[in-house]
Amino acid sequence: MRKVLMGNHCAAVAAALAKVDVVSAYPITPQTQSVELLAEMEASGRFKGRFMRVESEHSAMAELLGAATAGARTFTSTSSQGLAYMHELLHWVSGARLPVVMVEVNRALAAPWNLWADQTDSLSQRDTGWMQFYCSDNQEILDTVLLAYRIAEQAAIPAMVVFDGFVLSHTYEAVDVPAQEDVDRFLPPYQPRQQLDVKRPLAFGSLTGPRDYIRLRRRLDGDLRRSIELVERAGREFERIFGRRYGLWEEYRCEDAEALLVASGAPGSTAKEAVDALRARGRRAGLLRLRAFRPFPAEALRRFVKAQTPLAVVDRNCSPGTGGIFFQEIKAALYPHPAPPPVYGFIAGLGGGDITQELLEEIWLEAADKRAEPGAARVEPVWMEDPR
Amino acid sequence: MKPSIPAQETMTSGHVACQGCGSTISMRYALKGLGTNTVVVMPACCWTILAGAAPQSSLGVPILHSPFAAAAATACGVKAGLEAKGDKETQVMAWAGDGGTFDIGIQALSGAAERDEDIIYVCYDNEAYMNTGIQRSSATPAGAWTTTTPAQGGSPRPKKDLDAILRAHAIPYLATATPAYAEDMVRKFAKARRIRGFRFIHIYAPCPPGWKYDPGLTIELSRLSVQTGIFPLYEVEDGRLKINVPTPKRKPVGDFLRPQARFKRLSPEDEAAIQRETDRRWQALSQGS
Numbered sequence: 001m002r003k004v005l006m007g008n009h010c011a012a013v014a015a016a017l018a019k020v021d022v023v024s025a026y027p028i029t030p031q032t033q034s035v036e037l038l039a040e041m042e043a044s045g046r047f048k049g050r051f052m053r054v055e056s057e058h059s060a061m062a063e064l065l066g067a068a069t070a071g072a073r074t075f076t077s078t079s080s081q082g083l084a085y086m087h088e089l090l091h092w093v094s095g096a097r098l099p100v101v102m103v104e105v106n107r108a109l110a111a112p113w114n115l116w117a118d119q120t121d122s123l124s125q126r127d128t129g130w131m132q133f134y135c136s137d138n139q140e141i142l143d144t145v146l147l148a149y150r151i152a153e154q155a156a157i158p159a160m161v162v163f164d165g166f167v168l169s170h171t172y173e174a175v176d177v178p179a180q181e182d183v184d185r186f187l188p189p190y191q192p193r194q195q196l197d198v199k200r201p202l203a204f205g206s207l208t209g210p211r212d213y214i215r216l217r218r219r220l221d222g223d224l225r226r227s228i229e230l231v232e233r234a235g236r237e238f239e240r241i242f243g244r245r246y247g248l249w250e251e252y253r254c255e256d257a258e259a260l261l262v263a264s265g266a267p268g269s270t271a272k273e274a275v276d277a278l279r280a281r282g283r284r285a286g287l288l289r290l291r292a293f294r295p296f297p298a299e300a301l302r303r304f305v306k307a308q309t310p311l312a313v314v315d316r317n318c319s320p321g322t323g324g325i326f327f328q329e330i331k332a333a334l335y336p337h338p339a340p341p342p343v344y345g346f347i348a349g350l351g352g353g354d355i356t357q358e359l360l361e362e363i364w365l366e367a368a369d370k371r372a373e374p375g376a377a378r379v380e381p382v383w384m385e386d387p388r
Numbered sequence: 389m390k391p392s393i394p395a396q397e398t399m400t401s402g403h404v405a406c407q408g409c410g411s412t413i414s415m416r417y418a419l420k421g422l423g424t425n426t427v428v429v430m431p432a433c434c435w436t437i438l439a440g441a442a443p444q445s446s447l448g449v450p451i452l453h454s455p456f457a458a459a460a461a462t463a464c465g466v467k468a469g470l471e472a473k474g475d476k477e478t479q480v481m482a483w484a485g486d487g488g489t490f491d492i493g494i495q496a497l498s499g500a501a502e503r504d505e506d507i508i509y510v511c512y513d514n515e516a517y518m519n520t521g522i523q524r525s526s527a528t529p530a531g532a533w534t535t536t537t538p539a540q541g542g543s544p545r546p547k548k549d550l551d552a553i554l555r556a557h558a559i560p561y562l563a564t565a566t567p568a569y570a571e572d573m574v575r576k577f578a579k580a581r582r583i584r585g586f587r588f589i590h591i592y593a594p595c596p597p598g599w600k601y602d603p604g605l606t607i608e609l610s611r612l613s614v615q616t617g618i619f620p621l622y623e624v625e626d627g628r629l630k631i632n633v634p635t636p637k638r639k640p641v642g643d644f645l646r647p648q649a650r651f652k653r654l655s656p657e658d659e660a661a662i663q664r665e666t667d668r669r670w671q672a673l674s675q676g677s
Contacts, residue, residue: 021472024465050468055499059461062454062496066429066465069452072472088455196427196450196466198478205453206442 005175007168008033010138011077011103011161014145016047017183018101021072021190024052024063028082029115030165031105035077049073057082061089061100068098069204071195073149077103079165080121084109087125090158094129094220096205099152099159099190101145102130106265106316107165108351116352117164119265119317123293123325129220131159131227132293136250136269138173143244144291146178146187150234153190155227157220162293164266164316166352178242186241228295248297250289253279257286259368263314264290264326267348267355271314274360285364290326298333307339312367314360315381316349323347323381344370345381353386392571394420403446405438408603410593410610411512412438413567415447415483418510418589421577424449426479427466431459431493433485434519435512457492459484460500463507479508479581486513486527490548501557501586508580508587514595515547522598530665531658533600533650540653546665551590555624560585563623566592568610572621572632579623592619600649612644617670629676641666 005013011034015023023042025035041047054060057078064074078086083104093100108118122132133148135141141163148159163169194202208216231248239245252272254260263271268289278285288304288311305311315324322328327345334340344367349355363384398419405412411434419426427450430436436453440446454462463482470478484493489511497509516534517523524534526548537543554562561583565573573591580587594610596603613619614633618641621633641663645651654662 022465022468024468050472052464052468053503054461054464055502056495058455058457059464059496059499062458062461063465063468065454065458066452066462066467067469067472068465070427070466070469070473072469074469089458092455195473196452196470198425198427198450201424201445201448201450203439203442203445203447203451203453206440206445206451207436208442212442 001177003175003177004172005138006033006170006172007138007141007163008105008170009037010142010175011145012037012041013177014142015075016041017178017180018073018075018146018149018187020049020075022050022052022064022067023075024054024060024067025076026054026057026060026078026082028057028079030107030169031077031079031103033169034103057085058089061086061093064100065089065093065096065098068093068100069096069196071190071192073190074100075102077105079105080107080109083121083125087128090125090128090130093158095216097156097220099149099156101148101152101158102160103145104160104162105165105169106162114351115165117167117266117316118350118352119162119315122160122162123317125160126294126325129157129224130294131155131157131224133159133161133291134264134293135161135163135168136266136289138168138171139175139244140246141168142175142177143238143242143246146183147234147238147246150187151227151230154230155223156193157224157227162265167266182241186238224295228292228297231292231295246291248292248300250291252287252289254286254288256284257309258284259310259312259364260286260288261314261360261364262288262290262311262326262330263360264293265316267314267316267360270355270357271360273357274364277357278361278364283368293329296329296333301330301333302337305334305337305341307341310342310344310367312363313343313345314355314363315345315347316355318347318350327381342367346384347381348384359384393417393574396420398424398448400446400448403438403440406597406603408594408596408606410567410595410606411435411514411591413606414512414565414573414591414593417567417570417573418481418577419447419449421574422479422481422581425477426481427452427470429454429459429463429466429480429482431484431488432456432519433488435483435485437519456488458496459488459493460496460507460509463509464500464505467505467507481508481510483510483512485519486511486515487517487525490527490550491525498557501554501559501588504559504585506584506586508589510589510591511550512591512593514593514598516598518595518598531651531654531662533653541658542650542653554588558627559588561587561623561625564590564592564619564621566610566613566619566621568607569614569621569633576623598650601647605647609644609647612639615639616641616644617666618644620670620673622673629673631674638670
């Protein structure tokens, strides 16, 4: 059924379609409408799960830790400070191998206060052992929540579905809302491998010595790497049922490109316009739009890049002292590589600045026309401040 | 003769608690009152260790370890998850120390109490961070020595009145208990099991290494805490307060304080001040507030 929905509503509709058992959430701008709609759907009977109104994000994720250990399918959404406040629980939930799914609406972290899109909140949770998928439009948000449940439950690893505050969270778009019976076909009920059960009294999370601890971490690391296969398989299955294809990334006009934009989130959608405009002017531009940040498709990237095709990585995030986080990840993925392409990092749109088509064209030209030193990656990022 | 306390043991021997640990005796009685249809949620506390390192467990019921600040929220989640899976009967008990309750866990505790979540929250209160080695918490009484209040006079502030805070949440059941009164404790857990909504049980759990006394005196100190009025035994059901162990002739607080080396620096004036504060609290309690 076609509906006009804002990004936050897509998240809530998807959670209801996934027949989530327990939602526990706390309001924060710009995520708030996702939990408001779930509360409304609960009140009207369209959402059959339990909606828990907690007093903090820390407690929201703690409740999901408890509910998921009891065998429930769980959901929450948050942003920015809320995600940072949950940080302790993120490690706990992945260590416990619980397939919690969370919508994370990108918003800049204080100080100073800022409400607008910036990926540093989700990317700074890189090492928590969660999967992270970045969406570029509202259809993708809805679809990725469904995909996230399937992948997370197969991998026993929690997943974050990430999109840009306001740019997507508050923008209405026409979205195809799948039929419940199709979703049920794609997403069978959650079958936990172990759960709290008084008839089989197990202890979860007990004190563990170094011998077992390192083995558990090694297993999580390996399973998160191997989840690449699950992401691809789920994407193929999703396409078979719903007709839309999602992989680890999206390639746009890459075949003969002189240089590639590498972007994620909503700017990944704007970047297609930039590529088209550059092509109309006779420049062979292309785009690699990243979806999966964890698992990071490093091996596929090594196979994909060409020595003579520079990458212009657009980061709406910054790890102070080292620059854009996608930039670093891509450079790390390409080492060692027999003939790596030049990789240029561009930081733009922090704290909600517009990443316009023109800005993306400028970034592409910068990378395409500064290809003097093949094989050399720039260490310093280029800061694209808004001149207005 | 029918024993007054259920014979079933849900806690094993061979755990690693200190000799004379009040919280260990309390867990044994708590589970006798609750039965085995119970899930225990534990934040960081002595019981993180006492429950057993993987793959061992000292309890015959499921345990979920939780982050320090999150015992109440995690327990609410377990209850919601069990109910979502069709289990309406299993009791969920959060079992936390005073640090995890009075201090770092109070936000989640207050939230769960205010929402009247259907869990039992137990604070076993040994009046300091004992698992990390005797640091002051807001449950530490005035004058008690801890490693973070080493100066003359000990802890500078009176113990936080947590029970008053919990009562302000209008919860259906609140009770105090201590191991010397075993039947009273078991009865309170059995009663809590039959009540729906948020139930809070505050256990006074003597700690030999933290309070610095002979481990053989745990039950005696537990009894003296009640007989002196330091820790009165009462329950509040739907707002109605009932004192369970009336002590018309209360013993002087010195009987409780002096066997404990944590109070050895108390001057006669300090002891008199503690007596006055204990009298004041007892007076308020016996008037039902």
